[in-house]
Amino acid sequence: MAAIDFDKTDRKILAILQEDGRLTNQEVAERVNLSPSPCLRRIKRLEEAGVIRQYVALLAPEKIGLGLLAYVNVRLEKHGASQPSGSRPNTPITHSPRDDFSASVTHWPEVVACYAMTGEMDYLLRVHVEDMTHFSRFMMETLLRHPAVLDVKSSFALQRLKDTTALPLL
Numbered sequence: 001m002a003a004i005d006f007d008k009t010d011r012k013i014l015a016i017l018q019e020d021g022r023l024t025n026q027e028v029a030e031r032v033n034l035s036p037s038p039c040l041r042r043i044k045r046l047e048e049a050g051v052i053r054q055y056v057a058l059l060a061p062e063k064i065g066l067g068l069l070a071y072v073n074v075r076l077e078k079h080g081a082s083q084p085s086g087s088r089p090n091t092p093i094t095h096s097p098r099d100d101f102s103a104s105v106t107h108w109p110e111v112v113a114c115y116a117m118t119g120e121m122d123y124l125l126r127v128h129v130e131d132m133t134h135f136s137r138f139m140m141e142t143l144l145r146h147p148a149v150l151d152v153k154s155s156f157a158l159q160r161l162k163d164t165t166a167l168p169l170l
Contacts, residue, residue, distance in 0.1 A: 004049045004051060006046070006051070009032055009034065009042065010042055010046065011169045012031070012032045013028060013032055013039070013042055013043060013046070014046065014051070014052070014169055015166075015169055016028055016031050016032070017043075017052065018165070018166040018167070019166065021055045021056070025039055025040045025043065028043070058165060061128050065130050066128040066129060066130060067130060067131060068128070068129050068130065068131055068132060068134070068135055068156065069126070069127070069128055069156070069157040070126075070127045070129065070135055070154050070155065070156050070157070071124060071125070071126055071127070071154070071155045071156075071157070072124070072125040072127055072139075072143070072152055072153070072154045072155075073117075073120075073121035073123070073124055073125075073152065073153040073154075074101075074121060074122055074123040074124075074125060074143070074149060074151075074152050075120070075121050075122050075149075075150045075151040075152070076097045076098060076101055076122045076123070076148045076149060076150055077097045077148050077150050097147070097148030098122070098148070100146075100147070100148050101122075101123070101146060101148045101149070102114075104146055105123075105125070108138070108142055108143075110127050110128060110129050110134075110138045110142075111125050111126070111127055112126050112127070112128050113125070113126040114126075121151075121153070125143075135154075139152070139154075
């Protein structure tokens with residue numbers, strides 16, 4: 001998908017909204033030296049183009065009892081799509097292990113981000129849990145029980161040096 005064209009004012013609007021999405025249109029307009037109507041038109045155009053994807057409240061995980069952050073590399077079985085067992089040769093192909101895993105991961109609340117990756121592992125998961133007991137339970141009862149999962153490697157965040165949702169506006 002091609003990036004849309006936007007100018008310096010659009011970039012200012014985006015930077016302001018990335019910093020504080022709760023600002024009123026009036027406040028944003030004042031900061032970019034526009035009147036409210038053209039500012040609102042620009043924001044609506046950016047929303048409709050999908051540049052502004054959504055507005056959210058960002059929570060502090062440790063304040064809501066999620067004190068452990070883990071990154072988990074997942075390697076899946078390499079089998080391609082297969083036919084249902086006992087089926088005839090012309091039976092439609094069922095989902096691949098990758099499809100099954102992708103569908104499952106969307107239902108695991110501990111997983112806050114999942115990326116398909118290049119390299120040795122197939123997926124990278126960002127997992128927020130209460131503590132090591134919660135992590136162990138998630139691993140043993142959910143992730144490792146998934147039939148497509150072949151191998152996992154976990155790393156734990158020791159210290160947050162940078163954590164932003166703001167994208168660079170080059």
